[in-house]
Amino acid sequence: MNKSESKYFNTALRMDETLLALLEEKDLEYITVKELCHRAGVNRSTFYLHYETITDLVNETLEMVMRRFLSYFPQQEEEILGNLGSRGREELILVTREYLLPYLRFIQENKKVYRAAFRNPASMQAYTRYGELKRHILGPILERFEIPAAHRPYYMAYYIEGIAAIVKEWLRQDCKDEVEVIAGIIESCVRPRDGSDEK
Structure with missing residues (x-):
């Protein structure tokens, strides 16, 4: 990375972090370019060198958050998604500690991102970001369990909203x-035990 690339990256990172901090305080529609620049310590001209609108900054910030999020998982996406068709049903429940612990650690270490997402779900595209999860993981699992296609959106909503509610309270x-x-707590809500294995 040369000096100008490094300077560009540092400015972008400052802008991302400033946006997240402001989103914890107020909704996106009340954040101005002037305020962002002042808090980040950059000129308005620098902002417009990087972005055309605040929406461009939001999109960049969400991509940065997603990259950070994926780095918390020990397995690659192919390993998680690649062999869903050949797994036994007992292996298809992905609400396990293997998946929950990295997810929850990320939330704990990035509280302001998640608080901002809950405060501003539309502007942070909180629900559209679940599209990949629904399409690549939940959909195929529900199909393997022979859940009718018309019923799957209800199951997905229950699964996602339930975990989101616990995270929001946390x-x-x-x-x-x-x-x-x-x-x-999440495991026991999603897969309650019958008590027979606790003897």
Whole structure:
């Protein structure tokens, strides 16, 4: 990376972090370019050198957050998605600690991102971001369980909204409970045990 690329990257990173900080305080429609520039310590001309609109900055920020998020998972996407068709049904429940712990650690370490997403779901594209999860993971799993296609959106909504509600409450409490505790709560809500294996 040469000096100008490094300077561009640092400015973009500052803008991303500033946007996330402001989104914790207010809705996107009340954030101005002037305020963003002032908080980030950059000129308006620098902003317009990087972005045409605040929406461009939002899109860049979401991409940065998604890259960070994926780096928390030990497995590559192909490993997770590649062999869904050949797995046994008992392996198709992805609400396991293997997947929950990295997800919850990321949330805990990026609380302001998630608080901003819950405060501004439309501008942070919170629900459209679940498209890949629905299409590549939840859809094929529900198909393997022979859930009728017309019913699948209901199952997906229950799954996603339920976990989101737990995460939202955890954030409201400033993520005070340990990640392992929240993972256990989510697991028990999604897959309640009958008690027979706790003898």
